Amino acid sequence: MFLALFLTGCVNFEGPKAVYRDYNIGRVTSAGIEVNFNFDVTNPNPVDLTINQYSYKVQINNKPLLDETRPGFTMTANQKKPITIPVMVGYDAVFGSLLSVVQRLASGNKDVDYQIDGTISAGAFGVAVSSPLSASGKFRLPDTIKL
Numbered sequence: 733m734f735l736a737l738f739l740t741g742c743v744n745f746e747g748p749k750a751v752y753r754d755y756n757i758g759r760v761t762s763a764g765i766e767v768n769f770n771f772d773v774t775n776p777n778p779v780d781l782t783i784n785q786y787s788y789k790v791q792i793n794n795k796p797l798l799d800e801t802r803p804g805f806t807m808t809a810n811q812k813k814p815i816t817i818p819v820m821v822g823y824d825a826v827f828g829s830l831l832s833v834v835q836r837l838a839s840g841n842k843d844v845d846y847q848i849d850g851t852i853s854a855g856a857f858g859v860a861v862s863s864p865l866s867a868s869g870k871f872r873l874p875d876t877i878k879l
Contacts, residue, residue, distance in 0.1 A: 745859055748781060748807065748852050749774045752867035753814070755846075757874055762830070764822040767871055769848060771815050775807035781856050782806050788850025788865055790819050792826045804853070817848065833877060843870040 750773050758766030769790075775781040783804035790798040798819055807813055821844070823830045836842070850865035 745779075745856065745861065746776050747861035747863035748783060748854050749776055750815075750852055750863060750865045752848075755871050757871075758818065760874055760877055762877075764820050764825075765874065765877070767819050767821055767846070769817040769819065769846070769867060771817070771865065771867070772812055773807070773815055773852065774812045775810060777856070778809050779856055780806060780808050781854050784853045784855060784860075786815070786850060786852045786865055788817060788848055790817070791845075791847040792819070792821055793845050794847075795826055797821065797825065819846075830877075833873070837873060837875070837877070842873040842875075844873060845870055 750771050753770045753772050755767055755769050758768050760766075773783070783806070785801055785804045787801040788798075789796065790800075805813070823833050826844075827833050827836065845868075847868045848866055852863045852865050854861050854863070
């Protein structure tokens, strides 16, 4: 206990930093499109950090699509680690039907809005911290979809 108090008093302890990197299109099926949102999470501390969990909510075209919590991991001092948030964007749930997606592609409207809001819960030496996990923007529908 004394060691933990001593170390936390001597170390300027910060939460992890999550930076959105990019997205990539994964599987494309007759039911939907998998979009992988990629982040870099950095431990800015000179000590190891335990990520207890990270949770997030995803909206596609302003429609709530996913609310999920994932298990954590350990990060060594000053480590950067990639994480991916895979999201299956179902045609029916987001666009109403596959026909709507085909019409959207035919009209040249390929941009889809996304919003990700979440939290990374972490700790070291009995001290808990949390940090935001967020991104927003547009992804492009692929030129072809499987029917």
